[in-house]
Amino acid sequence: MAVEFVKQDYTGKIREVTIGAGDKAVKVGGANSYPFYLFEGALPNPPRIAWEVWDAETDQWPEACKEPFADVLTDPPAWAKKLVEKHGAEMIALKLVSIDPNGKNADAKSAVETVKKVLAAVSVPVLVFGVNSVEKDAEVLRQVAEACEGRNLVLGPVQEQNHKALGAGAIGFKHTVLASTPIDVNLAKQLNTLLGNLGVKEDKLLMDPTTGGLGYGIEYTYSVMERDRMAALVQQDEKMQQPLVCNLAPEVWKTKEAKLSAQDDPKMGEAKTRGITLEAMTATLLLLAGADVLVMRHPEAVAKIKTLIKELSA
Amino acid sequence: MKLKILPDNITIEVAAGMNLLDALSQVQIALDNSCGGEGICGQCRVQIREGGIEAEQGPRQSNEEYEQGWRQACLATLSADVAIFIPEDSRLEREVIYQRIAPSGQYLTDAQIARLNPGWQFDPPLKKYFVELPIPTLKDNISDLDRLLRELRKHHGLRKVSVDFPILPNLPELLRQDHFRVTATVAEVKGEEGSQSPRRRPKLIRVEPGDTRSRHYSFAVDIGTTTISGQILDLNKKKPLATQTQYNAQVRHGADVISRIVYAGSRPDGLATLQRLVVETINHVLAEAVKKSKIQLDNISHLSAAGNTTMTHLLLGLNPRWLRMQPYTPAMNQAPPVRAKDLGIKVGPWAHLYTFPSVASYVGGDIVAGVLAAGIYKRSPLTLYIDIGTNGEIVLGNRDWMLTASCSAGPAFEGGGIKHGMHAGPGAIERFTLDRRTGEARVATIGHHPALGLCGSGMINTAAELLRAGVIDPNGKVNLHCGSPLVREGEDGPEVVIAPAGQTASGQDITLTDLDLDNLLRAKAAMYAGYHTLLQHVGLNFEAVQEVLIAGAFGNYLDIENAITIGLLPDLDRNRFKFIGNGSLLGARLVSLSNALLDDAEHAARLMTNVELSDNPIFMDQYMAALFLPHTDQKLFPGIARRIQENRGESAAPGVHP
Numbered sequence: 001m002a003v004e005f006v007k008q009d010y011t012g013k014i015r016e017v018t019i020g021a022g023d024k025a026v027k028v029g030g031a032n033s034y035p036f037y038l039f040e041g042a043l044p045n046p047p048r049i050a051w052e053v054w055d056a057e058t059d060q061w062p063e064a065c066k067e068p069f070a071d072v073l074t075d076p077p078a079w080a081k082k083l084v085e086k087h088g089a090e091m092i093a094l095k096l097v098s099i100d101p102n103g104k105n106a107d108a109k110s111a112v113e114t115v116k117k118v119l120a121a122v123s124v125p126v127l128v129f130g131v132n133s134v135e136k137d138a139e140v141l142r143q144v145a146e147a148c149e150g151r152n153l154v155l156g157p158v159q160e161q162n163h164k165a166l167g168a169g170a171i172g173f174k175h176t177v178l179a180s181t182p183i184d185v186n187l188a189k190q191l192n193t194l195l196g197n198l199g200v201k202e203d204k205l206l207m208d209p210t211t212g213g214l215g216y217g218i219e220y221t222y223s224v225m226e227r228d229r230m231a232a233l234v235q236q237d238e239k240m241q242q243p244l245v246c247n248l249a250p251e252v253w254k255t256k257e258a259k260l261s262a263q264d265d266p267k268m269g270e271a272k273t274r275g276i277t278l279e280a281m282t283a284t285l286l287l288l289a290g291a292d293v294l295v296m297r298h299p300e301a302v303a304k305i306k307t308l309i310k311e312l313s314a
Numbered sequence: 315m316k317l318k319i320l321p322d323n324i325t326i327e328v329a330a331g332m333n334l335l336d337a338l339s340q341v342q343i344a345l346d347n348s349c350g351g352e353g354i355c356g357q358c359r360v361q362i363r364e365g366g367i368e369a370e371q372g373p374r375q376s377n378e379e380y381e382q383g384w385r386q387a388c389l390a391t392l393s394a395d396v397a398i399f400i401p402e403d404s405r406l407e408r409e410v411i412y413q414r415i416a417p418s419g420q421y422l423t424d425a426q427i428a429r430l431n432p433g434w435q436f437d438p439p440l441k442k443y444f445v446e447l448p449i450p451t452l453k454d455n456i457s458d459l460d461r462l463l464r465e466l467r468k469h470h471g472l473r474k475v476s477v478d479f480p481i482l483p484n485l486p487e488l489l490r491q492d493h494f495r496v497t498a499t500v501a502e503v504k505g506e507e508g509s510q511s512p513r514r515r516p517k518l519i520r521v522e523p524g525d526t527r528s529r530h531y532s533f534a535v536d537i538g539t540t541t542i543s544g545q546i547l548d549l550n551k552k553k554p555l556a557t558q559t560q561y562n563a564q565v566r567h568g569a570d571v572i573s574r575i576v577y578a579g580s581r582p583d584g585l586a587t588l589q590r591l592v593v594e595t596i597n598h599v600l601a602e603a604v605k606k607s608k609i610q611l612d613n614i615s616h617l618s619a620a621g622n623t624t625m626t627h628l629l630l631g632l633n634p635r636w637l638r639m640q641p642y643t644p645a646m647n648q649a650p651p652v653r654a655k656d657l658g659i660k661v662g663p664w665a666h667l668y669t670f671p672s673v674a675s676y677v678g679g680d681i682v683a684g685v686l687a688a689g690i691y692k693r694s695p696l697t698l699y700i701d702i703g704t705n706g707e708i709v710l711g712n713r714d715w716m717l718t719a720s721c722s723a724g725p726a727f728e729g730g731g732i733k734h735g736m737h738a739g740p741g742a743i744e745r746f747t748l749d750r751r752t753g754e755a756r757v758a759t760i761g762h763h764p765a766l767g768l769c770g771s772g773m774i775n776t777a778a779e780l781l782r783a784g785v786i787d788p789n790g791k792v793n794l795h796c797g798s799p800l801v802r803e804g805e806d807g808p809e810v811v812i813a814p815a816g817q818t819a820s821g822q823d824i825t826l827t828d829l830d831l832d833n834l835l836r837a838k839a840a841m842y843a844g845y846h847t848l849l850q851h852v853g854l855n856f857e858a859v860q861e862v863l864i865a866g867a868f869g870n871y872l873d874i875e876n877a878i879t880i881g882l883l884p885d886l887d888r889n890r891f892k893f894i895g896n897g898s899l900l901g902a903r904l905v906s907l908s909n910a911l912l913d914d915a916e917h918a919a920r921l922m923t924n925v926e927l928s929d930n931p932i933f934m935d936q937y938m939a940a941l942f943l944p945h946t947d948q949k950l951f952p953g954i955a956r957r958i959q960e961n962r963g964e965s966a967a968p969g970v971h972p
Binding site: 160164184185186187189190193194197 | 787788789795935938939941942946947948
């Protein structure tokens, strides 16, 4: 007699959210089992990678990250184009670093220009990130929303403090919201509830659970994401059934372990391999925890993760 | 003159000539009257069922209605006993009036106590016995003491009576003052340390000349961190004669127990100072209560006190230092009875003070007294006992087991940390209603004085109403886009005007700010997370709770529906909630009246297991979940979530201004 394997009884399913518009639009989410549990459920849309493009301050990047993009590092549209054409990027994560009130403090107008240029250069979906400044993000991303109606951008991070301004902008101009909360199931749910009350539709809502890089408390993110997924899939928690976006690249590449050169500390080994490995390992963990979109930076790390996703979802 | 209210079936005593609307507000029954009691809107309709009221026909009333006995409460003046019926649609908020076991300032009756604590019997731990001793003769010349003990045995069956030494020096004179006619006060005390029998034994503590049996009193006191309440009890008539409350004089050295502990250790005389201050307050309360009840201080035979662990330590002069340091060890959980005079309390040397046993550093005798009074340790239904205050105390259990927890809710419920917060005194806004059609706000204050500020219960009522109306969001933030004229950007961020300058005592707007709401949210979240954590510890859910007992002075004024709306109380069948008033004082009163309850207090304390919340991961998680109105998990508040949605109706999607 054949052995009957015990299967988890799932009562929920992750919602499908379409990012971007037109031919290149991408669907994420849709899983009805734990990550890659293909023996228990289906994974209609394997996790995707959104490639980072910064509009400023790339000079502070570690050498390993600058190297593949040296020719485009100060030219976001060209950079995005290169990512799509040369690296096969399916999504771009445009970071409006220039607007940081503690940095260049560029105004909304110039940021809108940057976004428009990037959108003109590529037709893949674009996730537009502010700088985690409640007021500045609200001001800039609202104008981005207005200027880019029809492209179904992902706008984030949307926090509790600015959810009304950004949520309203996203609803009005038909974009998708990335709701960001600091590593907590309840806070995530609360923000989803508030956005729902505001009128943000479930197929226009993604969640950013907040992550650290490997070695920087990632186990905390891991267990919170695990609980997010349990709530969504087996605890009938409808407010938690949104796809997860993990913005890991800046977290990994800002750590000492990723930046330190081999000369500064020879026993840490070669810097480039070290950084790429850290990024790939962080991404692996987040995939296993349930990430639907990974925001990544280095082409070699991305290549490794793509292979992994392919193998895990085969 | 009596006013009977149907269908609530409440009868209250009212003064002739009183306006019916005002009379009803005394028992917290508020009627719709959007015209402000001017007789115009006709919303405050009531029907006379028996007796009569003087009331003219309202401008919108039909003759037929008037003939059927319908009257407008605002136009009605009470002139004779009357029974009125108040239909649901006349009531503000359509709420059910819950039976309040202990309306503030009143004493629970014996019948009510018996309902709470079945089997409770009047049997005070001290009794007075009158004896007429045979005059000594040469044939019968045993010692004075032996003579007294012999007669006590002969006439009152008291055997093996021990003697408190201080009675001896004056005994010969006392016996002879009224020709060997004396009254002996005998206490039932526990056997000596290590004795096999737990049975109590009689101990002679006082001898008075003549028959003083009719003058036999006890003093019960609740030693709160903020206030001290004392009650004189007549041990013959088994009832309280007077209650007095005063601020604890220790307050000047810190508002909470932690700062008192710190003060006690911060200087050589710190502990002695705090001990002296609490005794001063007790003496003052005692003196006032004695005066009010028209008795002699000299006739106090006994004292009982309930306080939290820190307060008990400070009263007894024990160093509280280790209470606040891990692993949080008290000096003792149960102190032996102490001669009150030795502590500085101004009573006779015979009077002993009984203090309630504690369970742990942060679960004190006050909560044990509450459990005792509420009879939880005797009943089988699963009970949740809640004492809401700066330090919220929670007990979950029944006669078989009890879990306790103490959670720091902060001072918001007492008006602390709130911009326009205040204690529940005259002028405090208790009720707030928002007219859904006109958007107009109305407040009711304690004593109908011009508004001074918001008290804790007023804040709960206000927040609930604002939430229902969509003026505040479920995250406890003022919704600036809700369209209400009451919201604005204030100097401390977004705020809601609760009472405009014209209605306030100060001539300035009374507002509720985002920061206030944040404090309220944290306070209620700490309480709710506390209940939830205890339930999770035993693998139960809220539905399993059959009775919720609400204690604390604050509890008397709490509006259940509103407290549930903001998630301070669980969304359970409203019939499961009961108020018991000051549970700690009630417990202290009951042990003065019943010997058996003294033993029960220790038994109850032993049944209680403390759950430490400060480092409890379940609590932290539940706390985060409860920082939402009413709660992140709306399934826990099905009725409330539905009601809020219905109330908001079409206006549910505000603020979409692309």
